[in-house]
Structure formats: C-alpha cells, structure tokens
Amino acid sequence: MSSLVAWLRRWGISFASFAGGLFTLFVFRRGLPHVGWIVGYLLLLWLLVAMMVQVRDTLETSARRAHRLVLTATNYTIQTLYHGVLLFQLPAYWAATTLGSPNLMLLVLLAALALLATFDPWYRMLVHPRPWLGYVFFLISMFGALNLALPLIGVPPFAALLVAAWLAVVALTPAVCRAREWRWITGLAVTSLAGLAAAGMAGHWCIVIPPAPMFLASAALDWTVGTLESPAPVAGAVHASDLRERGLVARTAIYAPAGLRQPVEHVWRRNGARVDLMRLTPIEGGRREGFRTFSRKTSFPGDPVGRWSVDVMTASGQLIGRLRFRVVP
Secondary structure (H helix, E strand, O other): OHHHHHHHHHHHHHHHHHHHHHHHHHHOOOOOOOHHHHHHHHHHHHHHHHHHHHHHHHHHHOOOHHHHHHHHHHHHHHHHHHHHHHHHHHHHHHHHOOOOOOOHHHHHHHHHHHHHHHOHHHHHHHOOOOHHHHHHHHHHHHHHHHHHHHHHOOOOHHHHHHHHHHHHHHOOHHHHHHHHOOOHHHHHHHHHHHHHHHHHHHHHOHHHOOOOOOEEEEEEEEEOOOOOOOOOOOOOEEEHHHHHHHOEEEEEEEEOOOOOEEOEEEEEEEOOEEEEEEEOOOEEOOOOOOEEEEEEEOOOOOOOOEEEEEEEEEOOOOEEEEEEEEEEO
16 A cells, blocks of 8 residues: 555656646647747746746755755746646647658657656656756747747748747747856847757758648548549549549648638649649638648649659648548559
C-alpha cells in the first residue's frame, strides 16, 4: 500500500495531465483556441521566465527555506504554463499537418515537448539542471503559439510565421542580457537581428511548418467527363485508359478562420515530381465546411502509370493537405 501511495505521489498528477492532454487532442482536434487565451498564456509565461532569469541565482544559492519554496513553485508554474500552451496548439497543428510530409516534424516536436512537460519527474530530471533546455521550451512554445494566434486575427499564415519567429527570439532578450551582462538596449538590438535571421530561416523552410490554423477539411476526385455507369467519384486506383479518356477534377475544401484571405494552388505530382501547377481563387475564411475550390486536369503523360498526388499549397509554399491516388495500367 505504501509503495502505491509513493507511486501516486510521484506520477499520479502526471498521468492525469497526460490523460487530459489525450482527451484534448483527439476529441477536440478540430477546435481552435481563443486568441485571448493564447496571448494571456504567453504574457504570463514571458513575465515568469523574465523574473526567473533575474532571481534564479539568488534563489538557488539561498539557504532560506522560503526562497527554495518560491523557486520550486515558480518552476512548477512555468512548467504548467508550457504544458497549457503546448496543449492549446496541438489540436490545431494536428489538423493542419499532412502525415508523411516534412511538416510532420513540427507536430512531433510540439508533442514531444508537451509530453515532457506533462511528466514532472522527467521534466525535473532533464530541464531543471539545464537552463538552456528551458529556453528551448520557451522559444518553441512562443513561436508555435504566435504562429497559430496571428492568423486568428487575419494575419496571413506566411506573414504570421515570419513575425512569430522574430518575436519568439526577441522575447529571449532578458535571458540574453542576463547571460552576457548587457544593457537592455544592446540585448534588444542583438535579439532583433537574430530574430530577423530566424524569420529568414523559417520563411525559407516554411514547408516544415503546418499552415495552422488552416487545414484541409475534405478532398475528393471526380471524373472530368462523367457517365451514367460511373457518376460517383473515382476510387484510389485509376485505370490509365479512363484517365486519358475522362480526365480528373481534384475538389478540396479548405478551412480557414474568419477574416483570412489566402491564395492557394494545386500542385499535381507523379512519383514525387511536379507535373502541373494550378493557381486557384484565393480562399476566404469563416466557412464552417471550408472554402471549396477545384482544379481540372485533362492532359496527362503518354504513360501516366504511377503514384500521383495533388498537393494543396499556399502561394508561399506551405502544405495545407494532400490528395493521393494511383494510376494503374
């Protein structure tokens, strides 16, 4: 009995948090957090981290029990805020991620950090002795939350990505000033320049970042020329003769928050190589079922057999979703 009580004291809260996180992710995965909650979390997190940067050395070296309790409580509060911020983000990034594509990497990173913040013993063992790892938590949490929150107020996803990368680095100014013993004006200048570099990298590698909070609500293939015998959408495997005779229409519905206007395009690929690019009407956010758009393709290679996909992309190069099909002889 005593061993069970000890286990519950050490792991009980962590597993309860883990269960709550799974419930949030899989039950409410399509829901979008309120931008006010995100901003509130980020402001509180930044204030606490900035305070800890200034007083951590004093609290860690102090022999007074009260100071140790303050340090423990503040560390736990920061960990709880990381947990909350990351859980806010995960459902939206889950919906916006295309499995099997490069943008899966950010989702995996966010999920790993959320999992680490969930289990107190792991967090204390890995993060507490390594302040730099705490700043990694801060940087990723700040970037992910801002990248999600800014489009909710109408900022295009690519611009939001750049601003989020810049602000996340600038938010590290207190830590940089403390570590280097710089004045605030010097630290702010350095982090601003570093933020511009981070924004440039994020823009260049935007394919690895899901365009949250946009996501592909639905996707389907139709024949360009239908018949009474085949009025329904085509299945995953398409015969080459049917393809040449009837052509295909890729129909997609893209969800975006109200007030967001985003140019999109369909990129048709065969075995990973681009075959055609079709620019579509910019989507208008706010439609519950998603903004419907389509592209029609009637011209195919002489031998179209292979694995095909229609990538739904933003004009800046972020992958919204992917429609796959095979062409067989």
